[in-house]
Amino acid sequence: MxxxxxxxxxxxxxxxxxxxxxxxxxxxxxxxxxxxxxxxxxxxxxxxxxxxxxxxxxxxxxxxxxxxxxxxxxxxxxxxxxxxxxxxxxxxxxxxxxxxxxxxxxxxxxxxxxxxxxxxxxxxxxxxxxxxxxxxxxxxxxxxxxxAAQAAFLAGYAAAGASKTGTVATYGGAAIPTVTIFMDGFAKGVEHYNKEKGKDVKVLGWDVKAQTGQFVGDFENQTVAQQITEGFLSQKADIILPVGGPLYQGGAEAIKASGQEAYIIGVDSDLAARETQYKDIIMTSITKSxxxxxxxxxxxxxxxxxxxxxxxxTLENDGVGLASFGAFESKLPAGMTDELAQLKADIISGKIKDISPSSPKA
CATH class of the missing domain: 3.40.50.2300 (Response regulator)
Structure with a gap:
């Protein structure tokens, strides 16, 4: 019923x-x-x-x-x-x-x-x-x-710069375009950071070219979300993007239980503003208006x-964006906010494009 x-x-x-x-x-x-x-x-x-x-x-x-x-x-x-x-x-x-x-x-x-x-x-x-x-x-x-790939690109770039271990990760609820678009943008942002900085920050959980990665299988199973996150933490990932509505809870609980210094990135809404019990481990959020x-x-x-x-x-009409970093801003590398502002301008101008195959077609 x-x-x-x-x-x-x-x-x-x-x-x-x-x-x-x-x-x-x-x-x-x-x-x-x-x-x-x-x-x-x-x-x-x-x-x-x-x-x-x-x-x-x-x-x-x-x-x-x-x-x-x-x-x-x-x-x-x-x-x-x-x-x-x-x-x-x-x-x-x-x-x-x-x-x-x-x-x-x-x-x-x-x-x-x-x-x-x-x-x-x-x-x-x-x-x-x-x-x-x-x-x-x-x-x-x-x-x-x-x-969402546009804003996720910024989040991936920032995560790559802020990671202390050189490993970040992402997982989704289900392998559908409205989920993988975030994962594409995040991974592409990391890739761009590596190219610009001569680094080798790794992304666990998603392969953009193969369009394959880690998924819970639904948007409800917090146990699986926690298990996936535990696997990422064991591989030294310290910034994790869960894309699946409430599934961030499993990720956050895994981080809290581990005692490791690791953070999550929210999706859709400003998660730190809505979920105060986890605000200390939320880096930022990829928002959709x-x-x-x-x-x-x-x-x-x-x-x-x-x-x-x-x-x-889009970023241009404020339909998507990146929430405030809040207390995490002090953990960002010097000059990161200026770099993100320039990247946003480059995406809006079309200098950076084709971020995700799931992006809406013009």
């Missing part, structure tokens, strides 16, 4: 916070956002279906859910949500949202692509904005995707300007 959906409490209209419009490849610049209290807003229902991992994963599900809650607060709309515990929940949860009369449905994650495509085809009067997927071509489907893009998609559905197409978050 699907996880029961929740009818969130309606919150009255409040002052809108100005946000940058989405750049939509299919329809140009997004129109002005709907204003709070707009006619019909109180009768509008925005809905969300999570990927496995749930809305409290401190990663992409939770960050997307933040956008839904922001829309509820700013626009005075109603919301419904369905939390998926496994892939078996995707289709029934999507069906439940359709049956509840949702005006727009936000499926969170690449793994919901099939159920989204089927629901969108069967319900052309419902808008769908799917997070982390852009291959559904339909007038009522907007793909919200993010070139899913909350902002979800909010903007809902605003367009509310004001009637929603169209199918694609939004791509």
């Amino acid at each position: 699907p996880e029961a959906f929740t009818n969130s409490k309606r919150i009255g209209a409040v002052a809108t916070v100005a946000l940058a419009s989405l750049a939509l490849s299919a329809c140009g610049q997004a129109p002005e956002a709907a204003q709070p209290g707009a006619a019909g807003a109180s009768d509008f229902t925005a809905c969300m279906v999570s990927d496995q991992g749930g809305f409290d994963d401190k990663s992409f599900n939770q960050l997307s859910h933040d956008g839904l809650l922001q829309a509820q607060e700013q626009l005075g709309i109603k919301t419904l949500e369905a939390e998926s515990k496994s892939p078996d929940d995707f289709e029934p949860n999507m069906t439940a949202m359709v049956q509840q009369g949702c005006n727009v449905i936000i499926p969170v994650g690449f793994m919901l692509a099939d159920s989204t495509e089927a629901a969108a085809a069967a319900n052309p009067n419902i808008d769908f904005a799917i997070v982390d997927y852009d291959a559904i071509k339909a007038d009522n489907v907007l793909g919200l995707n993010y070139d 899913m909350d902002k893009s979800v909010l903007e998609a809902i605003k367009m559905s509310v004001d009637g300007s929603f169209k199918g197409g694609t939004y791509t978050g």
